[in-house]
Amino acid sequence: MLEELEVRNLGPIRSAVLMPGKGMTAITGETGAGKSMLLSAIRLISGATANVGRVAAGAGSAWTQGIFDVDENGKAAGLAQDAGVLDADGKGTDPDPDEIGRRELFLSRTVPASGRSRAVLCGHSVPRNVLGNVAAELVTIHGQADQLRLASPARQREFLDMAADDKAERESYRAAWEKFQAVDERLRNLTNQEASARQRADYLRESIEQINKVDPKPGEDEELKEKRSRVENAAEIAQGVNSALSALDASSVDSDSDALGASDAITHAIQALRTIHVGGSFVGVADRLESLNADLSDIIFSLSNEMDADEDAEGLDAINSRIHELDELTRRWGPTLEDVIDWRDKAAFEVEDLDASPEKVEELKTQRRQAFDDALKAAEVLSRKRTFAATVLADTVSKELSALAMAGAGLEIRVVRRKSGPKGKPSAQNSEKQQASATWPLDINGIDDIEFLFTPFPGSPQLPMGKSASGGELSRLMLALELSVAEKRTSGSSDMTFIFDEVDAGVGGKAAVELGKRLAKLSQTSQVIVVTHLAQVASWADTQFVVSKGNSNGAGSKAPIETTVNEVTGDARIHEIARMLSGSESATSLSHAKELLASSKL
Structure with a gap:
């Protein structure tokens, strides 16, 4: 989870430190206050392209750093170790975390006003893509400015597999697939070598005949x-x-x-x-x-x-x-003659092997047919589990969408089995040429093509995810998806931080309360950070930060406008919730704010 985000000289933010809590953190503030700069900071440490125009006026560079508490044996720590910034035992030069089995990763990015940006992981300069790969295991941003995480078929398949909890079936299939690939490769190599093998055998036989005709004796x-x-x-x-x-x-x-x-x-x-x-x-x-x-x-x-x-x-x-x-x-x-005699004896054995290649080809064809059948059976088992999980997940997500003020919206998950065609399966009836050029219906991931189709409103055509909804609708869809697999994703603990931007667009009233409630539910298993304009959403947060802008030298000063980020608690939070409710801090709005905060409990 994200323990601390520090930002310097990024846009209107001269200096800010955000320390989100373990559960749900809300970031609120007036429109245009600079909340987007906090998201920009997180995107920078996630490997996004640097924009020098975001460097604060008069500053030489912008800098941001995220400190993450991670599982010492998790994938993020493993990637950091592979990058050479951690020791093999998971301990680096950074301070050890208090919790056993945990450690801290420091991800930072410097963006100069001119020149190239610099990515740093745990104090070591690394390529930007390395920083991005580590961050991808730690942060998922759902917002209009970000590419939808599940837009690619590969990501959709991974998400469905997580929901299906099909690790055992995938491992079984992967082993069968790799065995089939190994046999198929051996057969293709042997088939491609047959012509050269015949030439080699002819040469060896002629050479052996010449040597035997002379019949040399050692010395x-x-x-x-x-x-x-x-x-x-x-x-x-x-x-x-x-x-x-x-x-x-x-x-x-x-x-x-x-x-x-x-x-x-x-x-x-x-x-x-x-x-x-x-x-x-x-x-x-x-x-x-x-x-x-x-x-x-x-x-x-x-x-x-x-x-x-x-x-x-x-x-x-x-x-x-x-x-x-x-x-x-x-x-x-x-x-020497001894070398000649030795070469002849070895050549005789090689000729025997080459002459036996037709039998070897037939043997490998039989092995390949068996290996394909085994892989196909394992793929069918995996496909059945995916198909069942797809139906359950789609129904669950559709119900969540209805509760998130998207009545009539729905998700369909298609698990489409590839068709093999006449060349798809190796068999005794396929010619040698056909089998050599065959395109198998299987690949390393199985026999299925996965497709998520989203209907954002009644009457809308089904379109692939990422091409069929606004930013707010996409954010709510992702929230519904994350909620549907929250328990299976975490299995008790998670290093993932979910950030939702514009998730409340077009939402109000009871639907807004339901939205906040569901974000709070997701935060029970993962850290959640939400940028929101709605008090009904912010009230569910465990921690709340307010982004505001003003003149650093007080009213009437000509100094530049700067953005500040402050955590609000107690009365300060009640006043912020009241402002979000009515734009004022009247006795009525303050009373309503207290009531809302008291009722926003799971």
């Missing part, structure tokens, strides 16, 4: 390149090996050779050392030479095998051809 290319190098350098290899063997063991090269090789020389050295029978290190040296000779024998054997290897120079072309085939594979799917 085969490196082995072939080494073999090619040996063939190309066979003569050089043979000459080097032959020379080495001749030096190490001449008999392995030429059996008729008497030349002493390295192995023979080491054998003689070992034998010579073994003949020494004197103690010392000779035995150890002989053992080491035997070990060396064993290694030398292995080397000679390996080199002899190299001499025996048949390096076929005529097979060089075949080796080069094979290496070329393997290089082509690594160039396209490498860089």
Whole structure:
């Protein structure tokens, strides 16, 4: 609720502080006194477009601030937290409210005489739309200068849902709708990808066939390149090996050779050392030479095998051809043969998945039909509850309008079910092309189109709300609507402040008393602020403020006329009610005022 509204240099108001009560607050005063400036101030902190012409003459800027007491876990506090002006625990830098679970939000707006306005939320500059979004959860203004809150179909649906108390049905439908959307999206994506999937599968199959035709083995290319190098350098290899063997063991090269090789020389050295029978290190040296000779024998054997290897120079072309085939594979799917083989194995699995896509499409079509049927059933349950609530709400509002001096006025709430048409429902009979372009009768809000039609007087045609009534009639219609859902809106508590302007236009006598009574009734569950010219309405208020204008320096002064805002209580309030009744403060009007105040109790 609005705890305090402070205004500086806005129009004729130089400085004013309004502290409305928890229940109903009436703002009264002579015509032209400046009551509209208070509404302008509230609109400014609600994100309305700033008008520099409203800045008081001679002032550099106008400033207004509203302090709201809100539920710490409510939507308004959540929006403030999302905007980064509150901590995650709901505590900001502002003073903590006394009540547990409550906190204060400060919404302010500065409008310079020239330049851009500045929006501030809890001491932090924010975009104007952020201020407006927070204020939308706190203040609802019903007046001719404001767009009707329920003029849009979306707002009308939200209002009807609140009256229907259908949260469980909406949540059930929303879950079914989201499941249907998810399956439908998967099917559309898969259908759109079928052509590219076929191309991909063809490419993969051709690639796998090419790789399998070559049939590479891991490391085969490196082995072939080494073999090619040996063939190309066979003569050089043979000459080097032959020379080495001749030096190490001449008999392995030429059996008729008497030349002493390295192995023979080491054998003689070992034998010579073994003949020494004197103690010392000779035995150890002989053992080491035997070990060396064993290694030398292995080397000679390996080199002899190299001499025996048949390096076929005529097979060089075949080796080069094979290496070329393997290089082509690594160039396209490498860089190594291991990468090529790994790519082929993965491609085989991908081909299987792509080849299975027609079956997947059919599976998803079946899932979509089932998901649509489930969503449709949930939508029908929600629609039935809305339809019943629409009848009850329309009847209740129409009765309230009659009591508000609008006999013959009425509200009709239409819950129109969308028609699906030939493409509306997925089925086995729909072609693939039809289902891909289908427009479902469902959307995220269900299967219904909601329309509020208002008849302001007998004989008037039914017209959409916002286009069929004067400002006063619209205000009374909104009052009737708010009264009809007051208990369901609040559930015991509410942060919403309702402001009614011109709600008393064209009303008088008993109807005015009924109007005030109903505003007081609404104030039992929500804060209500009403700008009124009628004493019969103001008398029902818990708090009353009088807006008056005068010369700040007294009579005869040439100083500018200024508007003041003062709360009236006790005798002062009786005098104001008397003025509103007869324009004077005679004994009769004062007596009538006392009687009216005494009788204006719920």
